[in-house]
Amino acid sequence: MRLFEQIRQYNYKRALKYNETYLFFVLIVFGAGITIINPTFLSPENTFDLINSSAGTAILAIGVFLVLMSGGIDVSFTAIAISGQYIAVNVLTAAHVDNLAFAFLVSCSVGIALGAVNASLISLFKLPTLITTLGTLSMFHGGLLAFVGTKAFNTGDLPNCFKAFGQASLFTLTRPDGSMYGLSVYALILLVILIASWLILRYTMLGRGIVAIGGNREAAERAGFDIVRIQYFIYCFVGFLAGIMGIMHVSLLRYSNPNYIVGDELNVIAAVVLGGARITGGSGSLLGTMLGVAMIVILEKNLVLIGLSSYWHQFFIGLIIIVGVSITYYQNLRRTNQRVVFVKE
């Protein structure tokens, strides 16, 4: 409830300074436009479907958001997600275990381990984050294909626990024709992760450390933050979230292909950037990130509706990143020029 309280506490002028405010209105206008073309857009069924299919992206986005906050960037998370997923599927199949908790355990462990590799390179060797994770993206995915395999698992080959998980609903509603549809448990998982991340970021010293490093690394060091420890947390946490997403992904698709997910990095990064996270670190919000994800997913699903081919999606993703980065750059430029702005026109 604190979040809502906080939103209420914002005064009007301050709210206008927030990217989220604009994004929220854009989203409403966008949604209204789509509803005019496609009246079923706002139906519960369509909404549930959107949440279900975007929960995985949203979870990855939370991870990317944390990294961006700390002034870094991670592009290897897709490779981590698919590694977690594919290794978990292989382990479960080989060991003839049909247990979802075990699947999560394997996938998340892989995620944390690979995250730790990133963290080690970045914090101990002080390598630039973009180059490091570009490298590990390729290493992790290549390693997966070389050591674990390239064979895809069809629905029939998958342990049942995945399929059950993909279909589990929090509650169900009945269509006029009598068939059922429901809100997936994915919504709950996303909500838990979202709240946990928000609590960490806002109410723990660790979280403030992440924000502080993103703002001024040297000052954070002088203030006594343990930067190595904080970076380990960040990159392992991203790995952990990627591990969760990996299992959600296979369960929804009922198909595991070691070439999936990789390639979607920019989608997620675009959502976070669109959500207002500054690419140079230290600034942004989880609320904005979620709005950014909603925007990207809705865009992706409805392009065809507006009469554009899905190739346009890729085009827009790139555009969003360029525009998002330009805005950050422009704002910085304005800030540095602010001291010269004084003549009343």
Add this chain to the structure above:
Amino acid sequence: MTEKILEAKNISKAYVGVQALDSVNMDIRKGEIHCLVGENGSGKSTLIKIVAGVVKQDTGEIILNGHPYTYLHAIDSIRQGVQIIYQDLSLFPNLTVAENISLNQEIERSSKTINWNDIRSIAEKALSEIGEQLDLDEKVENISVASKQLVAISRALTQNARLIIMDEPTSSLTRDEITHLFSVITGLKTRDISTLFVSHKLSEVFEISERVSILRDGKMVGTYKTEELDNDRLIFLMTGKKIEATLYTFDEKSTKKTPLLEVLHLSKSRNFKDISFSLRKGEILGITGLLGSGRTELALALFGMYPADSGEIRIEGTPISIKSIPDAIKAGIGYLPEDRLNQGLFIEQTISTNIIVTILKKLLNRFRMVSKVKRKELVNKWVDELAIKTPSVEATAQSLSGGNQQRLVLAKWLATDPKVFIFDGPTIGVDIASKSTIHKIIRDLAESGMGIIIISDEIPEVLQNSNRVLIMYRGKIIEEITDVTSVTEDKLFSIMSGKDVNEAV
């Protein structure tokens, strides 16, 4: 006897080959405002770092509140109440005022979680201790430099500071903000908190301090009561030299009546408005004004970096259009930036590369390659002419001292044969001895027939080295002083701060 918060006894520190500090003694009394002055490289920052426990002295001891330390850890220094406010302030731009003030204390408490009510109340308390009010929820990136300084001071207070060391705190403040900062420092004094003020602006030293300690070449020249010193004496103690101040005189009849540079109704929205002035051969024109008065923006417009929106620029009577830096260079305008490290040099490149970079075309041989012979001739010429102190012209620019870097930037632009040269804050961060050399170079250039514009907020510098002064305020020229002997520094100051301006203007 007054109680001493800090005593440094026989402190020596050597870095590879350099004796940074040599048996230095200094003491600071409780509630005292003490200034530490010295030229660049005199050992000021080494001494501060030793007091903070960041650097370990080779010999000697530091006594804090009566506790002697031969090996002072940073944490002990903090526990004894020593707080340093670095020049960059070490704040988090993306965090709120409240959090910036309170975060250190929260870390100190080694708490795992954050209580936002605590954060606010700690910040409120610290701000009220210095009698200030700031919007606690505003992000630090959105507040002024002066307010940032108050945030840094408040943060020091949350750590039970007994001695606050401020490293060059006034470098980016306006006059009014400095006055305000000084009142805050005086306020700390009434609460028995001592301040060690590190500065090289001598006027401020006289304004604020009770005692002054002077370092020169790693040795403590001595500690003096401020009232025992005057400006000349202090300069002498700092530099070991007598530096003569003479005014620059311009002989009107010696040059043509046609101005070298004419600026007519030049405007740039939000920066400056309707600027007109002229500059003749051999003249040194001073332009002064507060930070944000448009003085630097005007210079950058003349140099084509941020071109003006409207108005006319004429060189020797011919109207020219300056839309880019190459335009300005072609028109014969040179510029020495205020921030020489960021704007003036390729800091990692060699001295010779830096000198020739603006005139590569002139050095091409018939194969369109840079001629080595021409290159060498030119580089040596300027290194000699400007007396750049370096073992080799192939050393990197960053290996030079501040004053020499400034000369290098100058060499780079002089190589382009400019007619008009703009010096923007030519001696910022330069020590006094180099300052007078740079002033001498500027005068020599003017006497050789160049038209010079000096932009500076150091009033003595402008008055001494110009034959005419323009004062800018909020983007306009509000006053032209044709006889520099007719005004006092104080008068100029009040005009600059807009106090003598009829607001209707």
